[in-house]
Amino acid sequence: MSFPALPVLPVLQADCGDCFALCCVALPFAKSNDFAVNKPAGTPCANLREDFRCGIHTQLRDKGFQGCTVFDCFGAGQQVSQVTFGGRDWRTDTGTARQMFEVFPVMRQLHELLFYVAEALTLPDAAPVHGDLRRALTETEEWTRADAQALAALDVGALRERINTLLLKTSELVRAKVPGRKKNHRGADLMGARLSGAKLRGANLRGAYLIAADLSRADLRTADLIGADFRDADLRGADLRNAVFLTQPQLNAARGNPQTQIPPTLTRPTHWT
Template identity: 55%
Template sequence: MTFPPLRVVPARDGLAADCSRCAGLCCVAPAFTASADFAIHKPAGTPCRHLQDDFRCGIHDRLRPAGFPGCTVFDCFGAGQRITQETFGGRSWRESPELAAAQFAVLPVMRQLHEILWYLAEAATLPDAAALHAEIEDARAHTERLAGLDADGLRPLDVGAHRAAVGALLQRVSDAVRGPAGPDRRGADLMGRDLRRSRLRGASLRGAYLIGADLRGVDLGAADLLGADLRAADVRGTDLSACLFLTRPQLEAARGDAATTLPPGFRQPAHWLQDPAGGTPPR
């Protein structure tokens, strides 16, 4: 496999969705199932009826009241515009239908690579993981090279194996930052639990099911939230500022308010401030 030259980019540069430079890939490639998350059923590869000619969403400013909260918690981490502008040189499935299958196939691959880059960028800033910074940079550089492959290189990529390898490195980063004292609740089923009196400071909550959990006022400290399911988790007034590996989709799915403290670079989702109950109630 031949890699393109390495792109050197600042931390998290290009890892935020820019819909103005994308071809509406997330509105076409995945299937929607009519549910509490999506108001309609849409087969994979079929444009959503709300996708406009300019690739913008016609109801973007009212997705939740229109019945599309599932769209608000999706984040491509900048994969959409990279596929459109770099992998396919600005061409899209609409004017070049022969590209559709390839563009849609590489979206989940590129998204995972960009999500990995998101986590690695954070890991590189953590002083307590300084001994691992060289490995983190190697992993970032390799992930960048993979993301720079053409469509034929991306489609068969075993991104799951790469994600597992980076995940092991991020676990070492997490252990170095949290120390030995934090509770290990990896993959724990904590759905609907009242956790306000639980000791979770510096906990590993990686992959934990926190759906509908009450986390108000919990001291999370440097808790590891990588992959934690925070749908309808109540984080009103909670200090999340030191938590590890937090993402925007997790915040969009949770119930917070203006008193919820977030890490630098994050802001409270709009629905937190509009809904007095702090977001979407548990289903």
């Protein structure tokens, strides 16, 4: 069976130099362990400079803005700034502000979906659904090039639901190749759980709450980690090679060390000791 060539995807990694600091303006955040202050959606962060750069970028964690170091737009910021709005920024072209801030969260979801689908297409064991995945990739990529009005009207939730069905099938096909019985912790509350050295190879951890969990030296190879919350989770010495749908933000939110093994496509966070 032959498939059409994959579309040329937008960059799925943030490039803040080509973005008008949309994550610092469009999105809200609440005072918590992740953010030092409250900020409503559509209001620039107090730390944002006139040149769209962060005034405390090198001190974010020290200043109580750990959440900023974890967030990743998957390249949606520059796509909205440079493609959807053609390089018009919300400060000099104030008429674009409201719609730009409305479109950014939609684009972020589209880029995240592209990231997952593109990964699924690299997995040989998911070959039975590659055809549907390619069609989903093409459709989603086309949406990233739509105009602002169309993006604002898009039912991105329905699109996510359809694609998630394919991602779930991908996960099942890949994890089925792991020998033995696999643990199912989908959506489980594992906050603070003591899972040091746990054998979680091929486990289903989709949407699991792993906040502050001890996963040191745990075997997470080929585990489905889509949507798992790793905030402050201990991944020191853990093995995440071939983990399915692991993202950079998840690693950024966790704690690790030089012994933590991660997929070659991801980057070891600078705050890991």
